[in-house]
Amino acid sequence: MASTNVDPATEADYLDLKMEQYLSVLYTSLPDQPVSTTARLTARRATPSDGVDRISELPDALLRDIISRLPAKDAARTAVLATRWRRVWLSAPLVVVDTHLLDHWPPTRADAPAVTAAVSHALAAHPGPFRCVRLVYSRMGERQAALKRWLRLLAAKGVQELVLVNRPWPREVPLPSTLFTLSTLTRLYIGVWKFPDAAGLRGVSFPHLRELGLCLVEVENGDIDAVVARSPVLEILNIQGSLRGKCLRLVSQSLRCVQVCTSVTVMESIEVVNAARLERLIVCEDMNLSGVCTRVKIGNAPKLKLFGYLEPGKHTLEIGDTVIMPGVEASPSMMLTTVKILSLHVCFGVHKDIKMMPAFLGCFPNVESLHITSAKCDQPTDKLNLKFWEDEAGPIVNVLLRIRVMTFREFRGEQYELSFLRYFFKSTYALNQAVISLANPSFTSRSEDEMISSVVNMRIGNFASEFEVLFYVSTGPEGLSRWTFKRGAKFSDDDPFATVKIIPRYMVRNIVFQYLHVVHCSRIVLHMLSEHWIVIRFY
Known part of the structure; x- marks a missing residue:
């Protein structure tokens, strides 16, 4: 927008709009707010009011918690x-959220x-501690003195959780x-900053820090490793869109989950050197226009159970x-036998990417849940058929012996997708259920019925096992919604990649089906489970 043709107020509003778009992805990566201004308390009286203040009769500890x-x-x-x-108020651990300090929302530049x-008044008025301080609105480029004062107050008064985002x-x-x-932090998220030189750490540490998130932060190589x-x-450890640091080298005896989600910039190297407790490693790229491959190296990670999204052509394993290269015979030293859940992001129409897929799969012989996202391929380099997989892929041991559930997302009914499914x-041999999530028909050239029929009618031949295939019709955006840190770090969810959850077999057996129609084939029966679910039973 040319400033010579637009008044300053209009140009400022335009920049604010672009800034909101820039930050919208970042906000989805932040932890949920610990308190809400929209919550309502419903009182239910067991007896008529007698004028007695029963709330004040509660003990101080309970009032502080309230x-x-x-x-x-x-x-x-x-x-x-x-x-x-x-x-009680002076001794209660408070929550300060800057967006709650205004009487209206969204705010304006003024x-x-x-x-x-x-914010300055809230931090100064209370002696601490602070349970959570969440500051995501202030334009700190103009208020460096205030920022330094805030951090000094938080250090002196004890803050447990801090979310600090700069307005660009x-x-x-x-x-x-x-x-x-x-030093009292248990959770720290910072966004859109230049990270301080880790040389300033000297002998300090974060003895209570359990969760660290860096979103669009400019860091030098080695700074994250030092923290x-x-x-x-x-x-x-969650990293979104590092703006300078290109290498991550992890040595930790406590890390359980590492998520690196990049957008325009690409992390060139992620090396797990020694992570004795690491259970989840999630690497995903929303947009990689540079053509740079990310090197993902796994050294010592004896408890790694969940790994994704590996992308042939974008990731070097x-x-x-x-x-790991095509044609290299797998040996025990090349296998991650602890991984049970694997996610791949594959462009099935690109020959060099597909040639990497068997090599990747061969490194995970004990995978039980395989999740595949089919990337849109505008210019396929080859029409791959079943013969390619039989001749070049060969018998992949984990495909044959271990996988019990499989999801295939963004299915468009393309020939190269069907070849893999065949x-x-x-x-x-061990498959119980598979889910095929159809791409939103609004973004494809095929209808929902055409995509389902392409699977129902494909010539499969003899089956190695009895299993069920469930179809789910996606109503989301093309390419699926962005990955969020909350999904990956929720340890109570055994498989965060399964965004379309598998229906347990006993539910499929016991549900009363409403027949959509029956395919005239002795081996396949098609049922309608609900508005979005369809199940095919292969016998």
Whole structure:
């Protein structure tokens, strides 16, 4: 937008709009807010009111817990009720969220000074500790002095969770090294900053930090490694769109989950050197226009159970000292036998990418759940058929012996997708269920019925096992929704890749089917489960 033709106010509004688009992805990566201004408390009286203040009869510990679950403004208002309430408020671990300090939302550029002043007042008025401080609105490039004062207050008063996001323009605002003095942190997320030089760490550490998120942060190589090494109980490391640091080298005895999600910029190297407790490694790229391959090297990770999204053509996989290549015979030193859940992002129409797929699969002989996302291929390089898979892929041991569930997302009914499915269904011995998630018909040249028919009518031949194939019709965006850190770090979810959850076999057996129609084939029966689910039973 040319500033010579647009008044300053209009140009500022335009930049604000672009900034919101830029930050929208970042916000989805942040932890959920711990308190809400829209929650409503419903009181239910067992007896008529007798005028007795029963809330004040509660013990101080319980009242502190109640206050710590209120937005900062509401928590502060309790201090005027009585002397006791003020004492309780002063000792309660508070939550400060800058977006709650305004009477309206969304804010305007003119609100920035008021928000900064409100945050300064909230942090100064309370002696601490702070359960959570979430500051995502302030334009800190213009308020460096206030930022330093905030960090000093948080260090002195004890903050447990901190989410600190800068509003861009300028984008690379340096974070003061005072950040390294926040020794009480259990969770830290920072966004759109220039990370302080890790040399400033010296002898300090983060003894209580369990979760670290860096979103669109400019870091130098080695800075993240240094913070991880000084965080003895760190379990979750999330990185989104590192803006300078291209290499990540992990040495940790506590990490359980590492997620690296890049967009325009690409992490050139991710090396798991020694991670004794690492269970989940998730690497995904929303957009890679540079053509640079990410080197993913696995050294010592004896508990690694979940691994994805590996992309042939975009990821180079290295196990130990061996680079995995097509045609290289798998040996025990090249196998990650602990991995049970594997996710691949594959462009089935590109020959060189498909040739990598058997090599990748051969490194995971004990995979039980395989999740495949089919990437859109505008210019296929070859029409791959069943003969390719039978001749070149050969008998992949984990496909034949281990895989019990499989999901195939973004299925468009293309010939090169069907060739893989034919090979898979003919070869697998342990498969119980497969889910084929059809791409949103709004973004494809085929209808829902055409995509389903392409699977139902394909010539498969003899089956190695009895299994069921369930279809799900996607109503989401093309290429699926962006990955979120909350999905991957939710340890109670055994398989976060299975966004379309497999229906248990007993449910399929016991449900009363509404017959859509029966295919005239003794081996295949097609049923309708619901508006979006269809199941094919292969016998």
